[in-house]
Amino acid sequence: MARFLMISGTASHVGKSVLTAALCRLLVNSGFKVAPFKSQNMSLNSWVTEDGDEIGIAQAVQAWAAKIEPSADMNPILLKPKGDSISQVILHGKPLGDRGVGEYYDSVNVIFKHVCDSLAQLSRSYEIVIIEGAGSPAEINLYDRDIANMRVAQSVDAPVILIGDIERGGVFASLYGTVQLLPVEDRRRIKGFIINKFRGDEKLLESGVTQLEKLTGIPVLGIIPYVNVRLPSEDSVSLGDVLPSSNSVLDIAVIKLPHISNFTDFEPLQAFAQIRYVSLDGDLGSPDAVIIPGTKNTIDDLAAIRRSGIDKQIIASAGTIPIIGICGGFQMLGETIVDEGFEGLKNERKVVEGLQLLHAHTVFNSCSKATKQVEKHVTGHGPLLDSLRGKTVRGYEIHMGATIANVTIFDDDGTQDDTGLVLGTYLHGLFHNENFRSVLLEYLNSRHSQRGKGMRHNTPLLTDPKCTLHSEYDRDPFDELAHVVRQYVDVEALYSIIGL
16 A cells, blocks of 8 residues: 655645645655645646546646656546536546536535545555645635545545745744644644745744744744746636746737636746736737637637627737637637537527637537547648648647537648638647747747837847747756755655655
C-alpha cells in the first residue's frame, strides 16, 4: 500500500495545486513512484487523458510533475459549473449529468465510494500519493458533506500539511482559525504549516511563527517566497494574476465570457504579447487579434455578448485582424446554433443566430461529449495557414454539439472565412503548437511593423518567437518548483511526516 500526504489550505487559491505539483516532482526526483489525487475538483479548466477521460487541469499538471500520464483516478469527480447552482458532474472522466447543489449533496455518500475506489487503485500502483484538498477543510456549514478534505484523509489515515497565503493578509489568523474550527481528531492530523507567497524579510514573521507554534503545537515547516513559475491555471480566479509581458507591443484581446473554460489555451502567448481579458462591460479597443475562448454555456454566453454590444466590435474587426474561436468560441462565430434542449440552462429548444463570421452550423442534440486527444494535418489556407499546409498540430477536444462546415482547416475540424483571418476550431491547445503559434506571432508582428513600429509603445517587437518561447515558457517549471521547496521547506521533516 502507498503512503499518503494531504495538502490542505486555508482557502481556495492559496497554492495547494502548485505545492502538490512541486512535491510530486521532488519525490519522483528522489526515486519514488508518486501520483497526485484530488477527489473533487470544481473547475472549467479541464484536460483529456489518453483514454479520453476528462479531469481537472490541475491534476494533469501534477501528473506531468510526477512524470506520469494523467488518469481519471487522479480526479474521480469534476464539477463544471453551468450557473444557477447547477454543475455538470464528471464521474471517472465521463459526464454523469447536470446536478443542482441539493441533489448533488444528497448523493455524496454514494459518490464517495468512487473516491475510495480511485484512491485504492492509485495505492496499488504507486508508492506515494499526494492528495490535494479543495477550498478549506473548515467550512463548518459543509463539513458533514465534504468529500474533498478531511474525510479523504481519514479514509487512508493521511497526515495533513496546511498551507496559507500571506499575500492575502491575515495568514496567522487563517491558519489558527482553520485548526480551531476542525474537530479534535482532525486537528491531530495536521502535522505542519507552510506559509506561501511571502515577500520581504522573514525576520518580520519570527514572532508570529513562534506564537502560532506555541498556540497550536504544530510546526511551521517553511515560508515560501513569491515566485513566478509558469504553470497552467486551475480556474478563472487566476485570471487576475495574469502577468503582462515586458517586451512586446502586441495586444491580443481574449473575450472574458461569463462561463469561460480552458483559458489555459492562451497562456503560451503570454510570453510574447499582452494578453488582455476583456470583460463584456469593457472596451475591445484596437487589438492585434481577438480570441473567443471556450465556454461551458455557448448559447447563454453568446446572448451575454449580444447584450453587452461587444459582438458589434468583434464583427467590425473581421477581415482586418485575426479572429480565432476555440470550441464554444468556434460555435459562436458560425451562422446558427440549434439546441434541442441539451446545452442551455433551461433545457428548452432554441435556435439562435451566431456572429455570422463563419459558414458553419452547430447542433446540440445529445448530452454526449467528445473528449479525445487529437493530431490533425493543416488543410486550411490564407495568411495564417498557407505556410503550415500539410504540417501537423496536436491538441484535445472537450465539447458537446457537432459543427458542420463546407471548408475545414485541420483535417475534418474547424473552418475559416474567405480572408483566412477568421478561424474556428474545436482544438484546445492550438497555441501550444510552436508551428502555429510562431506563424501567428510573425503575422501579427509584421502587420504591427507595417502600421508603424512602436506606434503604441516604445518597447521593441519580439523578433524570434521560437527562441523566446524556449527560454521563457518551455523550460521545465517543475524542477524549478522542486528547487524552491527544497530551499525553503524542511524537506527532512516533510519526508518524516510521510513516513519515509
